[in-house]
Amino acid sequence: MFQISLFDVMSEFQFSMRHELPEDLPVIEEIQEEAFGPGRFTRTSYRIREAGEVDERLSFVAEVDGVLSGSVRLTPIFIGETDALLLGPLAVRPPFKGMGIGRALMQRAAKAAADAEAKFVLLVGDYEYYAQLGYEQVGEGQITLPGPVDPARLLLLRLKGGVIPCGPVRAVPPTSTAQAE
């Protein structure tokens, strides 16, 4: 039976979500700067994303009265030989925190990933926040990143169940659109 929760009703009235568009990039960068500061460039997850390409079909922004208020992005990766997605950054502008935007963006991204037949979403973040969204901690050393990461913050969402993959994480290289002339 289809049920609509109070959370869904409030989401509908307070903010909306849509796919990220190329023209959103400057504001998304502002939101990330505001949330993480310049230190974000040295984070291990940032370095993986930089080697790959955000999938705009799986990345979403939230708007409140037309103001871009939050963003979540997904980047295709491999965990060992297994296809997966790296989620992040997730960030919500300070005036809009606590409205459920972060949670709604996470749910939207997870649904899009599942619809795209993805099996796993990996992220580095606070377990206390992401556990409620189905993320679990990965056994230490099972999934390795090309840089330091607190093992307690390495979290995985299994969209279709299955065994947790293992191995090193690397970005799927960007598809080249260059044409020979």
Ligand SMILES: CC(C)(COP(=O)(O)OP(=O)(O)OC[C@H]1O[C@@H](n2cnc3c(N)ncnc32)[C@H](O)[C@@H]1OP(=O)(O)O)[C@@H](O)C(=O)NCCC(=O)NCCS
């Ligand atoms: C984390 C973040 C995305 C949450 O966005 P949001 O829209 O405020 O989140 P929601 O409204 O869906 O959820 C708010 C709830 O999550 C809790 N929460 C927020 N950040 C949390 C964290 N890091 N750890 C545990 N709980 C957290 C809040 O206390 C609040 O709890 P309540 O509902 O019991 O009051 C936002 O605070 C943010 O952009 N932070 C800075 C960037 C960041 O830390 N990104 C995530 C990396 S771990």
